[in-house]
Amino acid sequence: MTSAMTIAVLGATGMAGSRITAEAAARGHRVLALARKPASEHPAVTPVPLDAADPDAVRRTLTDHGADAVVVTLRTYPTDEDFLLAATRTVLDTAAGLGIRVLVIGGAGALRTPGTPGLLLADNPAYVPAELRPVAAAGVAQLHACRTHAHSDWSYLSPPPLLEPGPRTARYHRGTDTLLTAPDGRSWISAEDLAVAAVDELERPGGERHFTVVHAGQE
Numbered sequence: 001m002t003s004a005m006t007i008a009v010l011g012a013t014g015m016a017g018s019r020i021t022a023e024a025a026a027r028g029h030r031v032l033a034l035a036r037k038p039a040s041e042h043p044a045v046t047p048v049p050l051d052a053a054d055p056d057a058v059r060r061t062l063t064d065h066g067a068d069a070v071v072v073t074l075r076t077y078p079t080d081e082d083f084l085l086a087a088t089r090t091v092l093d094t095a096a097g098l099g100i101r102v103l104v105i106g107g108a109g110a111l112r113t114p115g116t117p118g119l120l121l122a123d124n125p126a127y128v129p130a131e132l133r134p135v136a137a138a139g140v141a142q143l144h145a146c147r148t149h150a151h152s153d154w155s156y157l158s159p160p161p162l163l164e165p166g167p168r169t170a171r172y173h174r175g176t177d178t179l180l181t182a183p184d185g186r187s188w189i190s191a192e193d194l195a196v197a198a199v200d201e202l203e204r205p206g207g208e209r210h211f212t213v214v215h216a217g218q219e
Contacts, residue, residue: 107139
């Protein structure tokens with residue numbers, strides 16, 4: 001049985017962050033729910049108000065609460081790439097000093113196109129229309145920020161292009177840095193099953209820095 005960890009989730013009120021918080025707590029981990037206005041009645045979840053745009057507050061919070069791992073699941077609308085990169089680097093800086101793991105829930109744009117490995121989804125109009133390119137580009141830049149950082153204990157999870165609330169089946173296929181397709185022909189996963197994959201990675205790291213998952217269907 002996996003030992004209980006203290007897991008900080010930055011962006012705990014978002015679609016992915018809220019599911020990861022719930023999944024980790026359900027498995028017996030202590031969760032620090034970091035967000036501007038966090039709230040939870042689960043006894044294993046500690047809501048911690050935090051503005052991710054304040055680097056001093058991020059550093060202080062992660063340092064003071066004794067986390068074993070940090071999940072970065074941040075999104076901005078409209079896209080604010082500067083904020084995303086600054087927050088990610090602050091987490092990596094702090095995690096390096098504390099010697100803790102970082103899992104970034106990134107974007108599908110950083111994945112490679114099947115059959116054309118030199119073409120990222122972010123640059124492929126078949127997957128990313130022009131209006132979504134800023135979002136995809138920010139995810140690619142976030143992955144680059146991880147790869148060029150001195151901290152070595154990180155992983156970056158690219159969801160498939162379609163991520164939406166849905167059932168928790170705990171069935172998914174895992175790949176590396178190339179887009180995967182589900183048995184029904186779509187590239188998708190529920191936010192609930194993405195959370196399963198994220199906590200699985202924290203409990204039993206797969207070894208790849210950049211990986212993706214997709215719905216596995218009935219097995």
